[in-house]
Amino acid sequence: DIQMTQSPSTLSASVGDRVTITCRASQSIGTWLAWYQQKPGKAPKLLIYEASTLDSGVPSRFSGSGSGTEFTLTISSLQPDEFATYYCQQYNNYPGTFGQGTNVEIK
Amino acid sequence: EVQLVESGGALVQPGGSLRLSCAASGFTFINYALSWVRQAPGKGLEWVSGINGIGDATYYADSVKGRFTISRDNSKNTVRLQMNSLRVEDTAVYYCARWGGRWGQGTLVTVSS
Numbered sequence: 001d002i003q004m005t006q007s008p009s010t011l012s013a014s015v016g017d018r019v020t021i022t023c024r025a026s027q028s029i030g031t032w033l034a035w036y037q038q039k040p041g042k043a044p045k046l047l048i049y050e051a052s053t054l055d056s057g058v059p060s061r062f063s064g065s066g067s068g069t070e071f072t073l074t075i076s077s078l079q080p081d082e083f084a085t086y087y088c089q090q091y092n093n094y095p096g097t098f099g100q101g102t103n104v105e106i107k
Numbered sequence: 108e109v110q111l112v113e114s115g116g117a118l119v120q121p122g123g124s125l126r127l128s129c130a131a132s133g134f135t136f137i138n139y140a141l142s143w144v145r146q147a148p149g150k151g152l153e154w155v156s157g158i159n160g161i162g163d164a165t166y167y168a169d170s171v172k173g174r175f176t177i178s179r180d181n182s183k184n185t186v187r188l189q190m191n192s193l194r195v196e197d198t199a200v201y202y203c204a205r206w207g208g209r210w211g212q213g214t215l216v217t218v219s220s
Binding site: 034036044045046050055087089094096100 | 142144151152153157166168207209210211212213
């Protein structure tokens with residue numbers, strides 16, 4: 001199985017900060033990576049697929065990059081509604097493994 | 108708009124069975140692989156099972172292999188998860204998801220005596 005290592009596990013930030021989350025795959029997955037945002041009690045929301053394509057309606061301050069084994073999610077200016085947990089998932093092959101999540105909390 | 112709506116979650120005793128359903132709309136159903144993903148209380152996300160577009164290839168996490176069965180009905184735009192021999196550790200919110208795409212809102216499965 002492909003292992004996904006996400007870092008950091010917790011990130012303290014302020015409104016307006018630039019935030020970067022990293023996801024590393026244990027083997028190459030091309031660009032078959034998705035990023036999700038989850039708020040407490042809610043379903044994960046797709047932000048980015050194929051490593052860098054924003055889902056419809058996702059603000060342009062979110063961006064994704066990377067290929068192969070290293071990927072990043074960047075929020076250019078963190079908004080109050082974006083304190084949440086973020087997950088990466090590889091879907092290059094089964095099982096579709098997830099990173100352990102990054103909790104973005106208020107500093 | 109892509110919509111996935113899960114149903115079938117319930118409280119069930121250990122050793123029992125349950126069948127989850129997911130009704131899809133807003134996209135060409137047969138063109139997409141689908142998955143079930145679960146989240147135990149306070150925990151991260153765990154991929155459970157997947158099925159390809161035409162339904163002739165299925166995949167399972169080791170934790171559910173031999174107990175869960177995924178299937179789809181492309182005439183009804185529905186995917187199902189038959190869960191047998193349920194264990195306390197299967198307690199979770201179960202999400203239906205397009206492979207690498209959007210998810211439904213989830214349905215709660217509680218396994219407890």
